[in-house]
Amino acid sequence: MSDVRRLLVVEDEPDVREVLVAYLRRDGHAVIATGDGAHAWQLFTAERPDLVLLDVRLPQVDGFELLRRIRERGDVPVIMVTARDEDIDTVLGLRMGADDYVVKPFNPAEVAARVAAVLRRANRSTVAPGRIALGRLTVDLVGTQALVDGRPVPLTASEYRLLVVLATHPRQTMTRSQLRVAALPGSAALDRVVDAHLTNLRRKLTDAGVPADLIGTARGLGYRLTPPDPAR
Incomplete structure (x- = not known):
C-alpha cells in the first residue's frame, strides 16, 4: 500500500x-x-x-x-x-x-x-487487542470504532482516541493535559480543544443512546469515565 x-x-x-x-x-x-x-x-x-x-x-x-x-x-x-x-x-x-x-x-x-x-x-492503530464493554457501548480496539447496540457511532479520530484513553482508565480522573498528551500527540492543542472534543464525544454517545453520565466532569480536575453498573 x-x-x-x-x-x-x-x-x-x-x-x-x-x-x-x-x-x-x-x-x-x-x-x-x-x-x-x-x-x-x-x-x-x-x-x-x-x-x-x-x-x-x-x-x-x-x-x-x-x-x-x-x-x-x-x-x-x-x-x-x-x-x-x-x-x-x-x-x-x-x-x-x-x-x-x-x-x-x-x-x-x-x-x-x-x-x-x-x-x-x-x-495509528491501537496495540491493545479486544473490546471494552460499557453497557450498550462497546469500544472496539481492533476495528477502531465505537458501537452502540452493535451500530457504529461516527466519531472523529480525535474523539475515538479520547474515548479509548478514558475507557482504558475507568473511574480514574484524567486531567486535560493527560488527555491531550495521550490522545492528541503532536498537537499544539489547548485545554479548550480537549473540552470541545469531549463535548462532541459525549453528545454523539448520548444521541446514540448511551447514558449521559458515562463520561463525567470532575470540576477543576478533568474527566472520568464510570462504567455502568451491570445490575442496572
Whole structure:
C-alpha cells in the first residue's frame, strides 16, 4: 500500500495556498487545492482525500458549511484555518468536528508538521487487542470504532482516541493535559480543544443512546469515565 496521502487544501488567498501546497508536496503528499468553497465540495466528493486543510472564510460555501457536509460523510481529518485568533471560530469548528486548527499568520512548516501529526493520529492503530464493554457501548480496539447496540457511532479520530484513553482508565480522573498528551500527540492543542472534543464525544454517545453520565466532569480536575453498573 502506498504511503502517499491525498490532501485537499481549501484556501482563498492564492499566495498562501501556493505556499501550503508547496510545503505539503515537499513532504511527499499528493495535494489538490482550490480557493472556492463550492469547488472544494466537488473535489472532496470526487477525490476522497485523506485530510482537508480548510479555511473558514471562503466564497460560495464557507468553511463551516463544508465541515458540516464532510462530517455527514464520515471522519476524514479536518484542520481548520482561521484568519485571526478568535475563540468563536476556533470553538465552533472544534464543536462541529474539526480535528485541529491553525491561526493566520502561520509558519507553513508548522502547518505541515501539524498535518503530519493529525495524519499519524488518524492512521495509528491501537496495540491493545479486544473490546471494552460499557453497557450498550462497546469500544472496539481492533476495528477502531465505537458501537452502540452493535451500530457504529461516527466519531472523529480525535474523539475515538479520547474515548479509548478514558475507557482504558475507568473511574480514574484524567486531567486535560493527560488527555491531550495521550490522545492528541503532536498537537499544539489547548485545554479548550480537549473540552470541545469531549463535548462532541459525549453528545454523539448520548444521541446514540448511551447514558449521559458515562463520561463525567470532575470540576477543576478533568474527566472520568464510570462504567455502568451491570445490575442496572
